[in-house]
Amino acid sequence: MYLDDRKRKILQAIIDDYIDTAEPIGSRTIARKHELGLSSATIRNEMADLEEMGFLAQPHTSAGRIPSDKGYRLYVDELMKARELTFEETDSIKRALEIRINEMTQLIRQASMIMSKITRYTSIAMAPQLNKSTLKAVQVVPIQDGRALIIVVTNANVIRNSFIKIPDNVSADFLIMLSNALNSKLNGLSIDQINSSVIQDIEKEPGVTKEIIMPILEGIADSINNIDYSDIYMEGTTNILNYPEFMDIVKAKEFLNILDEKDMVYKLLNNQNVNDKINVQIGAENDIEQIKDCSLVTVTYSFGNVVLGTIGVIGPTRMEYAKVISSMNFLKRKLNEEILKHIGNLDGS
Amino acid sequence: MYLDDRKRKILQAIIDDYIDTAEPIGSRTIARKHELGLSSATIRNEMADLEEMGFLAQPHTSAGRIPSDKGYRLYVDELMKARELTFEETDSIKRALEIRINEMTQLIRQASMIMSKITRYTSIAMAPQLNKSTLKAVQVVPIQDGRALIIVVTNANVIRNSFIKIPDNVSADFLIMLSNALNSKLNGLSIDQINSSVIQDIEKEPGVTKEIIMPILEGIADSINNIDYSDIYMEGTTNILNYPEFMDIVKAKEFLNILDEKDMVYKLLNNQNVNDKINVQIGAENDIEQIKDCSLVTVTYSFGNVVLGTIGVIGPTRMEYAKVISSMNFLKRKLNEEILKHIGNLDGS
DNA sequence: ATTAGCACTCAATAAACTAGAGTGCTAACA
DNA sequence: TGTTAGCACTCTAGTTTATTGAGTGCTAAT
Numbered sequence: 001m002y003l004d005d006r007k008r009k010i011l012q013a014i015i016d017d018y019i020d021t022a023e024p025i026g027s028r029t030i031a032r033k034h035e036l037g038l039s040s041a042t043i044r045n046e047m048a049d050l051e052e053m054g055f056l057a058q059p060h061t062s063a064g065r066i067p068s069d070k071g072y073r074l075y076v077d078e079l080m081k082a083r084e085l086t087f088e089e090t091d092s093i094k095r096a097l098e099i100r101i102n103e104m105t106q107l108i109r110q111a112s113m114i115m116s117k118i119t120r121y122t123s124i125a126m127a128p129q130l131n132k133s134t135l136k137a138v139q140v141v142p143i144q145d146g147r148a149l150i151i152v153v154t155n156a157n158v159i160r161n162s163f164i165k166i167p168d169n170v171s172a173d174f175l176i177m178l179s180n181a182l183n184s185k186l187n188g189l190s191i192d193q194i195n196s197s198v199i200q201d202i203e204k205e206p207g208v209t210k211e212i213i214m215p216i217l218e219g220i221a222d223s224i225n226n227i228d229y230s231d232i233y234m235e236g237t238t239n240i241l242n243y244p245e246f247m248d249i250v251k252a253k254e255f256l257n258i259l260d261e262k263d264m265v266y267k268l269l270n271n272q273n274v275n276d277k278i279n280v281q282i283g284a285e286n287d288i289e290q291i292k293d294c295s296l297v298t299v300t301y302s303f304g305n306v307v308l309g310t311i312g313v314i315g316p317t318r319m320e321y322a323k324v325i326s327s328m329n330f331l332k333r334k335l336n337e338e339i340l341k342h343i344g345n346l347d348g349s
Numbered sequence: 350m351y352l353d354d355r356k357r358k359i360l361q362a363i364i365d366d367y368i369d370t371a372e373p374i375g376s377r378t379i380a381r382k383h384e385l386g387l388s389s390a391t392i393r394n395e396m397a398d399l400e401e402m403g404f405l406a407q408p409h410t411s412a413g414r415i416p417s418d419k420g421y422r423l424y425v426d427e428l429m430k431a432r433e434l435t436f437e438e439t440d441s442i443k444r445a446l447e448i449r450i451n452e453m454t455q456l457i458r459q460a461s462m463i464m465s466k467i468t469r470y471t472s473i474a475m476a477p478q479l480n481k482s483t484l485k486a487v488q489v490v491p492i493q494d495g496r497a498l499i500i501v502v503t504n505a506n507v508i509r510n511s512f513i514k515i516p517d518n519v520s521a522d523f524l525i526m527l528s529n530a531l532n533s534k535l536n537g538l539s540i541d542q543i544n545s546s547v548i549q550d551i552e553k554e555p556g557v558t559k560e561i562i563m564p565i566l567e568g569i570a571d572s573i574n575n576i577d578y579s580d581i582y583m584e585g586t587t588n589i590l591n592y593p594e595f596m597d598i599v600k601a602k603e604f605l606n607i608l609d610e611k612d613m614v615y616k617l618l619n620n621q622n623v624n625d626k627i628n629v630q631i632g633a634e635n636d637i638e639q640i641k642d643c644s645l646v647t648v649t650y651s652f653g654n655v656v657l658g659t660i661g662v663i664g665p666t667r668m669e670y671a672k673v674i675s676s677m678n679f680l681k682r683k684l685n686e687e688i689l690k691h692i693g694n695l696d697g698s
Numbered sequence: 699a700t701t702a703g704c705a706c707t708c709a710a711t712a713a714a715c716t717a718g719a720g721t722g723c724t725a726a727c728a
Numbered sequence: 729t730g731t732t733a734g735c736a737c738t739c740t741a742g743t744t745t746a747t748t749g750a751g752t753g754c755t756a757a758t
Contacts, residue, residue, distance in 0.1 A: 026751050041701050044752070062708045062751050141488045143502060151500055151510070153492060159510045161500070176525055237586075238605040247598050249590060256587040256605070375720050388732050393721070411720050411739040 001049055009036060010046050011055055012079040015067045019318050022244045024064030069283035069317065072295070076280050076321050083322035085330055089118055093331055097338050104158055104339075108309055109233045111335055116236035119324050121315030122259065126269045127231035133158065133224075134190045138182045140175045140216060148175065150219035155188075155303075160223035164215045174207060181205045182216070191224045232262050232269075243316050245293065254290045264288065269310040272298045278328050283317045295319045299332045303339050311335075350402055358385060359395050360404055361428040364416045368667050371593045373413030418632035418666065421644070425629050425670050432671035434679055438467055442680055446687050453507055453688075457658055458582045460684055465585030468673050470664030471608065475618045476580035482507065482573070483539045487531045489524045489565060497524065499568035504537075504652075509572035513564045523556060530554045531565070540573045581611050581618075594642065594665050603639045613637065618659040621647045627677050632666045644668045648681045652688050660684075 013034045014025045027044040030036070036043070047065055050056045055071035058064075067075065096114035097107065105127045112125035133154035141149045146168045152160045185202050186194065194217065202213060237259050240246045246255060258264045268286065272279045278299050284292040291314070298312035311331070313324050362383045363374045376393040379385070385392070396414055399405045404420035407413075416424065445463035446456065454476040461474035482503035490498045495517045501509045534551050535543065543566065551562060586608050589595045595604060607613045617635065621628045627648050633641040640663070647661035660680070662673050 024751090028751075039701050040751095041703090042699085045700090048753080058752090060708060061753090062706085062749095064751065137490065137492050137498070139488070139490045139500075141486065141490075141500060143486050149486070149500070149502065149508065151488075151490065151498070153498065157512075159498065161508045161510075163506070172529075180521075236609070238602055238609050241598060241602045241605070249596050249598060249601065252598065252601070253587055253590045256590070260585070260587050373720090377720075389720095390722095390732050390734090391730085394731090397722080407721090409739060410722095411718095411737085413720065 001053055003053065006036075006038075007046055007050060008079060009034075010043060011050055011067075011071060012075065014047075014050075014056065014065060015071060015075045015079070018066055019320055022318055024059055024066050026064035029064070067318075069285065072282045072317055072321075073285075076282065076325075080322050083320075083326050085323075085326050089327065090330060092118065093327070093334055097334050104308065105231065107335070107338060108311065111311055111331060112233050113235045115311060115313055115327060115331060116239065118327050119313050119315070119320070120236070120239055120242070121313050121319065121324070122237050122239050123235045123311065123313050124259070124265050124269060125233045125311040126266065126309045127158070127233070134188050134193075135186045135220075136188075138186055138220060139179045140182070142170075142172050142175050148216075150216060150223060152220055152223045154224075162219045162222045164219040166215060167211055170212060178205070178208065178212070178216075181208070186220075191221060194220075232265050234259060234265070240315065243318075245316050245318065251293070255294065258288060258290050268296065268314075269298065269312055272300055272310055272312075274300050274302075274307055278325055278332070280321070280325070293317055295321075297321070297324045297328055299328050301332060301335050301339065308339065350398055352402065355385075355387075356395055356399060357428060358383075359392060360399055360416075360420060361424065363396075363399075363405065363414060364420060364424045364428070367416055368669055371667060373408055373415050375413035378413070416667075418634065421631045421666055421670075422634075425631065425674075429671050432669075432675045434672075434675050438676065439679060441467065442676070442683060446683050453657065454580065456684070456687060457660065460660055460680060461582050462584045464660060464662055464676060464680060465588065467676050468662050468664070468669070469585070469588055469591070470662050470668065470673070471586050471588050472584045472660065472662050473608070473614050473618060474582045474660040475615065475658045476507070476582070483537050483542075484535045484569075485537075487535055487569060488528045489531070491519075491521050491524050497565075499565060499572060501569055501572045503573075511568045511571045513568040515564060516560055519561060527554070527557065527561070527565075530557070535569075540570060543569070581614050583608060583614070589664065592665050592667075594667065600642070604643065607637060607639050617645065617663075618647065618661055621649055621659055621661075623649050623651075623656055627674055627681070629670065629674070642666055644670075646670070646673045646677055648677050650681060650684050650688065657688065 010030060013030050013036070017025045017029065017033070027040040027047055030043050031038060031040040047056060050071075051058060051065060054068060055074060056065040057068045059066060093114055096110050099106065099110055108125050108127050112123045116123035135152060136155045136157075137151075137153040139151045141151060143149050143163070146165060148164055148166050150162050150164055154160075181202060185198060189198070199213065199217065202208060203210070237256065240255050241252055246252045258268075268288065271286070272281075278297060281296040281298075283295060286292075286294075286296060293316060294314055295317045296312050296314045297319075298310050300307060300310045302308050311328075313328065315324075359379060362379050362385070366374045366378065366382070376389040376396055379392050380387060380389040396405060399420075400407060400414060403417060404423060405414040406417045408415060442463055445459050448455065448459055457474050457476050461472045465472035484501060485504045485506075486500075486502040488500045490500060492498050492512070495514060497513055497515050499511050499513055503509075530551060534547060538547070548562065548566065551557060552559070586605065589604050590601055595601045607617075617637065620635070621630075627646060630645040630647075632644060635641075635643075635645060642665060643663055644666045645661050645663045646668070647659050649656060649659045651657050660677075662677065664673075
């Protein structure tokens with residue numbers, strides 16, 4: 001069966017309406033509301049075809065049709081019309097990102113917050129993925145005898161600390177010297193690139209022993225590797241409860257439970273293709289059974305070839321795709337500008 | 350009317366049963382299940398008295414009785430029997446706190462997590478309140494020309510960073526000297542104690558100017574004052590959906606919305622009395638209308654006179670108070686031991 | 699190819715009924 | 729005088745039955 005232009009128009013009309021009302025759409029509704037010049041009977045025949053082709057489904061025999069995941073996919077890829085953002089929307093995105101930024105993570109949280117607010121869905125975000133980053137500065141700061149604090153700054157200006165134990169007899173001056181050595185040797189390396197030849201190189205410095213260097217390197221690895229789940233942010237988690245398809249307490253719980261488990265959210269955000277596009281996962285396209293009735297729109301942003309994180313909006317499959325995608329596009333653009341400003345500035349580049 | 354021993358026994362029995370079943374309790378149930386040697390008619394009369402005194406309420410004329418906030422209050426203060434924790438429970442609390450702790454916040458998150466798991470309610474926690482802390486170490490680390498990173502460590506080993514701008518021509522050696530000066534002058538002071546005389550004192554150091562010292566002090570204040578809401582942790586937010594009184598989507602949403610707004614949670618945790626006791630807020634005793642059907646059990650823990658934070662468990666007013674309070678007590682004890690170990694160690698004291 | 703018409707289906711809502719848990723009151727009892 | 733058995737009454741929750749209306753699929757006419 002061929003998906004001709006009339007079928008596409010009808011499908012589009014049905015999905016538009018369904019996104020709007022969350023009610024199964026009948027042939028008469030389409031005939032009345034959209035000027036297709038066709039009677040309900042004709043549309044009825046076309047709808048039967050569309051169902052057979054897998055784009056529509058029927059909750060029960062005497063109900064209207066609702067879109068299937070496949071239907072939404074076609075809609076997103078080909079049918080829907082772009083939605084212009086209003087001035088209020090673009091403006092609030094712009095203003096949200098205009099904060100005084102101290103750390104990348106703040107920028108991301110802010111971005112996540114505004115996405116949730118504009119779309120009225122739930123936003124999830126993941127902050128910089130440290131193990132892909134490279135070191136920009138390392139400092140060893142003495143706190144008191146036998147204890148020091150390692151501070152690591154990455155090329156994306158993410159800061160991590162970790163306490164370490166050091167031998168008691170180490171002087172503050174020596175640590176300063178050591179910090180300088182570490183800085184020059186490790187600068188620009190990713191954590192994976194710190195191998196034995198680099199370590200041997202550092203050991204050549206006067207006074208540097210295995211006893212002192214090992215806890216420091218462990219501390220650095222600790223700081224970096226520990227992608228801890230605190231770097232996952234969520235906003236508007238209860239928004240889902242506003243949508244009729246999640247008014248059922250069991251459904252709502254299923255959804256909220258996934259958000260409660262940060263490693264699930266982490267997995268969700270990490271399964272995305274890393275590219276410059278807006279990613280759309282519809283319904284069962286994500287492989288978490290409990291949210292097979294949800295869609296996820298994500299964008300991964302980066303600086304150079306360093307992936308800095310991912311922001312996503314998750315809502316019912318009956319999502320206002322046009323609006324969400326437009327918002328994400330605009331956010332991505334503004335976010336990239338901000339990242340450039342932020343990291344650019346600090347790099348002096 | 351006098352609340353004699355028999356009335357108290359009956360009230361206790363009713364509340365025990367109601368906490369268990371969430372169903373209004375009738376006179377016959379009490380007569381049957383508890384060996385009070387009284388007929389249902391007698392209990393009926395006593396129940397009418399208890400209702401008149403405000404300890405019980407009736408959802409409708411032909412239903413059993415449910416406890417009022419006042420009833421729960423009496424129950425918590427005087428009636429309930431302590432609940433021994435099982436070995437599994439004490440053991441899992443102990444093991445949860447045995448992690449390798451890098452920062453106080455990790456300890457608190459861990460504690461919050463285990464409370465939610467054991468009680469099956471929602472736990473909320475607040476990490477160290479920085480502005481009551483005193484400074485233990487301050488370091489100014491050059492990142493590149495014109496930019497430096499301030500690292501602040503408090504007496505509770507909480508670490509905060511903030512980027513600052515400094516004049517271009519400042520040398521790394523000078524910053525090291527300055528760090529040393531700041532360390533000796535600011536050590537032991539709280540943020541409120543850094544006044545103009547302290548600042549003047551620092552300015553006496555050779556080469557220190559207002560231009561250089563002001564951004565640094567601002568950076569310190571930034572790090573400290575910014576009690577940001579990331580320091581609020583929650584676990585088991587969806588647990589509430591397991592309790593029949595919150596199966597209603599509107600009720601559930603009301604509850605979850607409060608948790609979604611971190612400043613509400615913040616307010617909730619901050620309104621607690623700061624003392625060494627377990628605090629119990631029953632129903633409308635907390636002044637947030639939306640959670641007037643919830644009870645909150647909190648404990649504030651501290652080191653010396655420094656308040657380090659608060660951990661709370663929030664659930665329906667029909668809460669297993671005995672279990673929650675026992676758990677909190679045990680947690681408090683273990684937590685204090687850990688804090689002593691942790692901070693003690695690092696202080697060398 | 700399109701459409702009007704009609705019989706049929708099914709969910710949702712309302713209305714009527716039933717069952718049962720629980721109360722309050724009264725009168726009898728120890 | 730406190731306690732209890734007994735009974736009429738109340739109210740909710742659950743079940744059954746009937747009704748409505750939106751929507752479909754099919755057929756025959758255009």
